[in-house]
Amino acid sequence: MKYCDYPSRSLMVMACQRGIQVYDADGSVMLYWHSLVPPSSDEVSASFARGISTFQDCMLCIGTDSGNILIFDVPTRGANIVLREMLKGHTAPISCLFNKEDLLGSGDDSGKVVVWQHDVDSNSIQVLTTIDIQGSPCSSVLLWEELVIVAYASGLIRVFNVLGRLHAEVAAHARWITAMDVAPATGLVLSVSEDSFAKIWQLKSEDTVEIEHKASECVQDVQLCGCRFTSVNGSSFCVTGYDLAEVICFAAK
Amino acid sequence: MSLRTLPLLFINLGGEMVYILDQRLKAQVIPDEKAKKVLHDIVSTMFNRRFMDELFKPQELYSKKGLRTVFDRLAHASIMRLNTASMDKLYDLMTMAFKYQVAMSLTPRDVLLVTLNHIDAIQSFVAESPVISGHVDNVYQLLITNYGKLSIGEFQLIRQTLLNFFQDMHIRVSIFLKDKVQNSNGRFAISTAGMVPYGSEPPGIIRMFSTEGEHVKTASFPSGGNYTYSMQQGSIELQGNRCTQLGTNMYAMNKPFETTISVPAPQQPMSMVREHE
Numbered sequence: 001m002k003y004c005d006y007p008s009r010s011l012m013v014m015a016c017q018r019g020i021q022v023y024d025a026d027g028s029v030m031l032y033w034h035s036l037v038p039p040s041s042d043e044v045s046a047s048f049a050r051g052i053s054t055f056q057d058c059m060l061c062i063g064t065d066s067g068n069i070l071i072f073d074v075p076t077r078g079a080n081i082v083l084r085e086m087l088k089g090h091t092a093p094i095s096c097l098f099n100k101e102d103l104l105g106s107g108d109d110s111g112k113v114v115v116w117q118h119d120v121d122s123n124s125i126q127v128l129t130t131i132d133i134q135g136s137p138c139s140s141v142l143l144w145e146e147l148v149i150v151a152y153a154s155g156l157i158r159v160f161n162v163l164g165r166l167h168a169e170v171a172a173h174a175r176w177i178t179a180m181d182v183a184p185a186t187g188l189v190l191s192v193s194e195d196s197f198a199k200i201w202q203l204k205s206e207d208t209v210e211i212e213h214k215a216s217e218c219v220q221d222v223q224l225c226g227c228r229f230t231s232v233n234g235s236s237f238c239v240t241g242y243d244l245a246e247v248i249c250f251a252a253k
Numbered sequence: 254m255s256l257r258t259l260p261l262l263f264i265n266l267g268g269e270m271v272y273i274l275d276q277r278l279k280a281q282v283i284p285d286e287k288a289k290k291v292l293h294d295i296v297s298t299m300f301n302r303r304f305m306d307e308l309f310k311p312q313e314l315y316s317k318k319g320l321r322t323v324f325d326r327l328a329h330a331s332i333m334r335l336n337t338a339s340m341d342k343l344y345d346l347m348t349m350a351f352k353y354q355v356a357m358s359l360t361p362r363d364v365l366l367v368t369l370n371h372i373d374a375i376q377s378f379v380a381e382s383p384v385i386s387g388h389v390d391n392v393y394q395l396l397i398t399n400y401g402k403l404s405i406g407e408f409q410l411i412r413q414t415l416l417n418f419f420q421d422m423h424i425r426v427s428i429f430l431k432d433k434v435q436n437s438n439g440r441f442a443i444s445t446a447g448m449v450p451y452g453s454e455p456p457g458i459i460r461m462f463s464t465e466g467e468h469v470k471t472a473s474f475p476s477g478g479n480y481t482y483s484m485q486q487g488s489i490e491l492q493g494n495r496c497t498q499l500g501t502n503m504y505a506m507n508k509p510f511e512t513t514i515s516v517p518a519p520q521q522p523m524s525m526v527r528e529h530e
Contacts, residue, residue: 017254046256046311093406109406135452137406153405154453168461171454174445174480175359176409195456196443197477211459213474221440223356242356243420243440 002052004060008076013060015049020062020070022081031079034072036064053097055104056118059084063094069106071125089114089127100143100184103128103162107138113150115143115162129164140180144187145205151177151191159203159211167209172199178225183234188214190237192224198239198250219248254417255410256311257399261368262415263308264392265354265500266324267299268371269347271378274333276504287332289381294331296379300388309395314418345424352419353434353441354499359483360450361408363497364415365400366487370500372396393491401489428503445478451487451496455480 003025004011010025022032036047049070051063060072060081067090073082092110099105104116104125113131118124129148136154143149147167148160155173157180160166173193181190187203189211200215222241229237236251271292278288315323324344328335335343354367372393379385403411423439434442449455457476463469487496 048254092404095406109404109409137404137409153409155449155456156454165464166462166466168459170460171456171458174449174453174456174476174478176361195478196445199477208461210461212472213459216475216477218445218477221436221443223443242416243423 004052004054004074006054006074006076007057011060011074013052013062015052015062017048018045020049022060032072032081034062034070034083048093051094051097051106053099053104055099056102056120059118061087061097061099061104063097063106063108065093067091067094067108069094069097069104085125087116087125089116089130095138096140098141098143103143105141105143105148107141107150109137110134111136111138111152113138113141113148113160115148129162131160131164133158139177140191142180142182142189144182144184144189144203147203147205147209149180149182149189149203151180153177155193155195157189157191157201157211159209161209168211170201170211170213172201173197175223178223179227181227181229181237183229183232185232186234188229188234190227190229190234192227192239194223194225194242196220196222196224196241198224198227198237200234200237217250222248254313254414255407256313257403257407258411258414258418259312259314260305260308260395260399261364261411262314262320262351262418263299263323264368264396265351265371266320266347267327268368268375268500269350270324270328270343271296271375272502272504273343273346274328275378275502291331291333292378293382293385295327296375297382297385297388298330299327300385300392302388302391305388305392305395309399314414317418346426348419348422349424349426349429350503352416352422353429355412355415355419356441357443357499358412359448359497361405361412362403363487363499364408364412365396365403365489366495366497367500368396368400369393369489369493370495370497373495374502397489447480448483449480451483451485453483455482 001014004013012023012027014021018037019035023030037045048065049062053061055061060074062070069087071085073084090108092108094108096107102118107113111134114127115129116125117128136152138150139153140151146162148162150158153176157170157172159168172191173195175194177191177193179192189201192198196218198217202212202214204210222244224239224241226240238247238249240247358364376389425439429435457473459472460468461470485496488494
C-alpha cells in the first residue's frame, strides 16, 4: 500500500491479489479498480500486484507478478484513471518501483533492475539501463542524483550509476533487506532487514562515488519490514516490523 | 499471497502434532503397541493419497477455524481421545512451533528443509509399516515435484503467506521460554549472532570499484552483531543433510522438559491422552 502524492491531489493505492485498488486520500471512496484476471474467471489465480510508484507527477506505476509494469494516467481530479501502457522489461515478478523526476527504477525477483526514462516530447517511456545480476532477488531500489541503489535478499546493497556501472557493494545485513529509503536533500540512505537492524548510510557523489556506514539501530527481537525517513534531510525515521503493532520512530540527537 | 502454501502448512503442523503426541504417549507410559497404533493411524490418515492430491492443488489457505477443524478430526483418527482443553493446548503448541520455524528460517527455501525434517522424522515413526511408509514416500515425492525447483522469490512469497497466517499469535510455550527462544512477552528472540544464509556474506564490508570495474578499496564497519558464513547448503535429497535443526523433534532431547503451556490461570499440565477403546 502506498500514498501517492501528485501536485493537485493524493491517492491511496493498494496493490493486491488479483488487482489494484485506488482510493482518495482518506481512503473513504474507491476511485478505480483494475483487475489482473479476466472478470469471467472463477478459477483460482496466482496473479498479484506489487510495487507502487508515481511517475513524472502525472502517472501511476504498478508492478505485477508477470514482470509487466502497468502505467496509468492520473487526472488532476476525478476518477478517470486510464491504463496507458504496459512496460515489458522483466520476466520475473516485480518486487519494487522507485521514481525520481523522469526516471523510474524497477527491480524483480530474479535480481534484475531496469531504469526507465520518460521523454516528455514524445511522451514515451524507454529503457535507459538494464542491470542484470542474477542470483538474489532485488528487494528495493532507490534513485538519488545519478545513482541507482539496489538492496538484495542476500543482505547486499549495491550502488551503480544510472548507466549501470558498479561503484560500490556493501555487505550490509545478515538477512533479507526488506525496505530502503533515501533522504534526497542529503543522500542519507536507510535500510532495514529481518536481522532486526536499521542502518543508515551516507552516499557521496562528487569526485568519486562512495558509501559510508553512519549508524545502526537494533530493534530487539523484531524482523523489520518497512522504513521511511520522516524528514527531508534524514534526521529522523520510522520503522515497522512483523507482528509489531507499533511504528517505532528514531531521531538524530 | 502464494497459492502453494497449504501443503507446507498442513504437513509441518501435522509433523509437530506427531512429535507432541509421541512425547505424551511416552510420558503417560502408554504400552508400545497401542502408542504405535495411535501414531500409525494418524500418519496414515494425514497422508492419505487422495487427500494429498487435493491438498497439493493451487489454492488459498483454509481459514484459521477451518484448519483447526481439520486437525481436530485428524487428532481423533485413532483410538486416542482428547478433551477440548487438551486439544486447544496441542494446537497452540503445534502452531507456535511451526511459526517459530518459519520466522527463524535463514532463507525462505529453508521452509522446504523444515518440511523435509518433519517428513524424515515421520518416516522413522512409521518405518515398520511398509504401506504407511509408502504414503510418506509419496508425500516426499510430491514435495520435491512441487517445490524442488521454486525460485527464492516464490519461497519468500510462501513464507510471507505463512507468517501472515500466524500474525499476532503470541502464545507463550514453556519449552520455548525455558530455552530462551521466546521472551515473556511472547515474542521470539532474534539473535544478532550466528550464521548468515548459505551464499551470503556476513555484514561489515564495503567494497569500492574504479571506473574500470576493478575492486580498489575496502572499508569495514561494525556490523552490530557476530555473524559467520554458512558452510553448507541444506539438501533436499531423500537422505540428504538438511543443515538445519528447525523442524526436528525438539521434544526428543535428553533433558527434562514439559509440554505445558503457560496460561493466565494456575498452570495445568497437558493431561490429554486418555485412551478410549
